[in-house]
Amino acid sequence: MSRDPIGKGWQVILDEMNGRIRQHCASTSSTAPKATAVSKFGELWIFCDTDDQVIRDLITQARKQASRTCDDCGAPTTRQNRDGWIVTKCQACIDAHLEKIWASTRHSPT
Numbered sequence: 001m002s003r004d005p006i007g008k009g010w011q012v013i014l015d016e017m018n019g020r021i022r023q024h025c026a027s028t029s030s031t032a033p034k035a036t037a038v039s040k041f042g043e044l045w046i047f048c049d050t051d052d053q054v055i056r057d058l059i060t061q062a063r064k065q066a067s068r069t070c071d072d073c074g075a076p077t078t079r080q081n082r083d084g085w086i087v088t089k090c091q092a093c094i095d096a097h098l099e100k101i102w103a104s105t106r107h108s109p110t
């Protein structure tokens, strides 16, 4: 559905949303519109060209759910601003991520 990397935690939300959209389209005999999801500034963005209010509501719901779900592991959390780095991750995932960055920039002892 998207070339942009979406964390496992958010992928679950997207899969559920896509399932509901397909169900809705099957029940109304319409073609499911193409939805593209990207992760930007710690937010889940979903682009979908449709006038169908039911689908628009499903997308709004998914975005709201993502805003309080860790994009990595799916744990409940809120949007965090860590030194200008805006993410929606739980504390454990932020720590793991920062540790990785720190380890990769660490200088070897002389």
Ligand SMILES: [Zn+2]
Binding pocket: 070, 071, 072, 073, 074, 075, 089, 090, 091, 092, 093, 094
């Ligand atoms: Zn997490």
